[in-house]
Amino acid sequence: MKELDIVGKSIDRPDARAKVSGRALYCDDLPSVSGLLYAGIIKSPVPAGRIKGIHIEDALSVDGVVDIVLAHHIPGKNLVPLIFDDWIVLADKEVRYAGEPIGVVVAEHPRALDIALNKVKVDIEPLPALLSPFDAMKPDARKINPRGNIFNHHKIRRGDVESGFAEADIVVEGEYQTGYQEHAYLEPLSLMAKPTPDQGMQVWGGMQCPFYVQSAVATVLGIALNKVEVIQTTTGGAFGGKEDVPSRFAGIVALAAWRSGRAVRLTFSREEDIVSTSKRHPSFSRYRIGARRDGRLVACTAEVIMDAGAYATLSPSVSWRATVHCCGPYRIPNVRVDVYAVATNKVPAGAFRGFGTPQVIFAMERVMDELANQLKMDPLELRRRNILRRGDTTVTGQRLPWSVGLGRTLQECAKKSNWKKRRKAAEQSTGTKKRGIGCATFLYGVGLGAAGRKIDRAEASVQVEGDGSVRFSVGTTEMGQGMESVLTQIVAEALGGISPGLVTMTEVSTSRVQDSGPTVASRATYMSGNALRIACSQILNRMRAVAGERLHIPASRVVVTGGRFKAGTEEIDFREIACECFERHVPLSARALYDSPPTSWDAETGQGKAYVVYSYATHIAEVEVDTETGIVSVLRFWAAHDVGKAVNPQLVEGQIEGGVVQGIGYALMESLLTANDGHILNPDFETYIIPTSKDIPEIYPIIVESPYPEGPFGAKGFGETPLMGCGAAIANAVSNAIGRPITRLPILPEDILALFKICSAPNR
C-alpha cells in the first residue's frame, strides 16, 4: 500500500483555534438580526390528558408578546417525518407526556416569555398515565399512541435453541435493568429561523441532521424542500441528542417565524433541555445462555423491553440495533431474541451514543461473567474461546470476510492491563475496600445498516481554487467529534498528500450537497470520507493529465506524493498545476455520491447482512468498592478499539477518553428519575450528576487497526463504541470485587449497600 502523507497523523483540529479564542459562533451567539423575536414553549403540565381548551388572551396582553402559535395555525402538516410518522409538532387533542409542546409564545424580548407562559391556561382533562412499559404492554392497557403501545417487536431466530440448551453442560440465567441517560451536551438546544423574501425559510442551529430538519420544516410549513435552507452552526456536543429532537423544535420555530414574518430564536435553559429532549432508553432484559464445559457457547435467548416514551421517533431503529447486538460478538449456533420498544407517557427516548447497545451489552456481558463463574473459567478466556474472528458468522447469519480486529483488541487489552496479575490481586484483596477487575468484549455495526438502507448515502463536493487552495462540502456534521479534521485529512491525502492547511470545509448547509442522511451511527468518516475520496480522484486525474504534459510522460506514469507531481527527479508543486489548470479552463471541481454497499434483513428470522462492517472493542475496568459507603471508584480503564485505520490518532484517543468517561457516568453516577406524576425530578446538573475531573480514572486508549477495504484509507466508524462497553466492564469489575452479582445500571452507593444488607434496595 502507498505510503500515506497526511492520513494517520495527529494534525491540529481546524476548528480548535476559533473555539479556544471564544470566536466560534454557536446558534445563541449569532449576532442579533434586525427584529429578532424570542420563542418560549407552552408545555403540557401532565403526562396524559385530553386538551379541552387553551386560553391565551391574558398572555397575549403581556407587554412585548407578539404572537402565540398553536397547532391549528400550522399551514402544512402537524408532523415531524421520521420512521413511523407518528410524531406531532404541537399537541392539539391529547397530550402524551409532561413537558410536551402545546404551543409557542413569541415575544420581542426574552423577559416577556416567562411572564406570558405563566398566563397561558391550558384546560386538560387528565387521563391515567402509563409510566411503566410493563403496564403499557398489558392487553387491556389504554392506547397511548394510536399505533398501539408496542411500537416494535424485532426477532432473531437462528438454529434450534431447545436442542442447543439440551446440548449445554451449563445454563445460566439473569435479569438486568438499565436506567435513563441524559446526553448533557454542554450547549443547550438552540435554533433560529428567518423567513426569506421568496416565501421560504432559513434555519440555523446546533444539530446533527440538517436534512431531517429541512424535511420537518418543509412539512410543517407545507412548502417545497428547495424553499428551506438549513445551516448548521457550531454544535456544542450532541451524542445523539441532537439527532431527531431539533426537527420538532425547528418546526415550531419556523412556524413562529412564518406567522410573524420575522426571525425567531429558541434557546433552551438546561432544565427545559432535559425535560424536553430525548434520552437513552431504560431497559429490562432476561437472558439465558448455555455452554459446553470447555466454554463453547451453544445457545442464547434474550428478551428485552425498551421504554420508548410517548412517540416512536427513533425507537424502531434503536430497538433493531439492540436486536442485532443482543448476543455480543460471539459465535452462537442457536439463538432466539425478542426485543420490544414500548410506549409510555414519558418524553420520547431516542438516540444516544451506542443507540440501544449499551443496555444489551451490559446484560450479555454480565451473564457471560456469571457463566465464567459457573465454569470456574477466567472471564477473558471464556470470551477468547467464543469471539468472532475473520471468516466467522454472526448470530444474524452474516459472514465476516474482513476487518475483524476483535481478537487483537482482547489480546492487547489483556497484555497492557496485566489482566491475570490484577485479577489474582483482586481475589486476594481484604478489608472493607475491595478491588475488582472486569472486562467486556463487543462489536458495533457501522452505519445505518439494513434498517436504514434507504437513506444510507452521502454526497460531497470538492473545489480546487486557482491558487491551489481547496474547499469541500459534505452533508454530515461536525458536533465536536472531529469529523472536520478527519475529512480535511482525507481530502489532503486524496489530492496527493497536500498540506491540510490548504484545505477548508465549508459550513454545512442543505443547499451545498444533496441529502446525505443523518450524522449518526458512526458513519461520517466512512460515508463522507468515501464520497470525498471519489470526488478528489476525479480532480486529481485531470490535474495529473496536465502534469503529464508538463513532465512529458503519460498521465498514468505521473507519481503524486507529498503534494507534488513527479516524474523521475523532476517535480511540480500541486499549486502550480492547479494554477495552470485554472488558466487552461480544466474543471477543478467534482461531486460524488457514495452509496453504502448492500445489506439485507429478514424480519421473521432476524437473519441477514445487518451492517456493511463492524467495529470491535475490548474494555477492562479496575475498580475499588468501599463496602462501608457503597462508593465505587474506577481506578484504571483500558479500552482497545479496532477502528480500521486511525485517520487522526489523537482524535481517536480523544473519542476513547471522552466515551469512557461518559460510560463511567452511565455506570456509576447518572440517574434520571421520573416522579409518580410523570415529571422528571432532577433536570439540572446539581441533581443529575455527570463526571467531573475528580471522577476520572487513568484511561489507557489502545488503537488496533484492522483495515476495512471499502473504507477511506481503511477507516471504519467508531465514535460511539468507547461508551458502549463501560457499563458492562465496570459492573463485572464491581461484581468481581464484592462477590455479588450486579444486575442494574447505574450502580449507585445505595445499591452496593443494599447488596450488603446495610440499607434496603432503592426503588427506581
Added chain:
Amino acid sequence: MPFQITVDCEVNGERIIRTLPATMLLSEFLRQELGLTGTKLGCNKGSCGACTVLLDGKPVNSCLIFMPQVHKHTVVTIEGLGKEGELTDLQKAFIEEGAVQCGFCTPGMVIVSEFLLRKNPCPTEEEIRDGIAGNLCRCTGYTKIIRAIQKAAKCRAEH
C-alpha cells in the same frame, strides 16, 4: 421598567460605563450588551462553569453575578486573554494536546486554567483536577485538558 443603575467597570482592559437594569447578570451584560459571546451559558445557575470569567483576577460564574457587583471592578473574558488576536501558550496547548472537542466548555476551561497557573505555576495533576472540578466537559473525558494545562505550565516554567 426594572430598577436601573449605572455601572462603571473595566472589561478586557476597556473602561465601560453603562446604565442597566439592576437585575442584569454579568453573563447577560457580556453576551447581549457587549457582544462577547465567547462566554457560554450551559446551565445559568452556576453548576457547569461554561460562563467562567475573571473578576478582579479570580474565576467566577458570570451567570451568578449581578451587574451592581461589577461596579468598580475588572472583568477579563476569553476574548481578553491573548494580545491582539494572538493565542496564549495555554490556548495553544489546548489545541496541540487535543483538549478541544465541541468547544462549548473550552472558554470557561481556559479561563479557569489560566487562573490556576497564575496562582500555582507548577501544579500537580491532583491540583489541576481540583482546579477545573467546577467546569463540566462532556466530550473529552478531561484527560487531554489536564495534559494541556501541564504542557502550558512546563512551557511557562521554561520561559
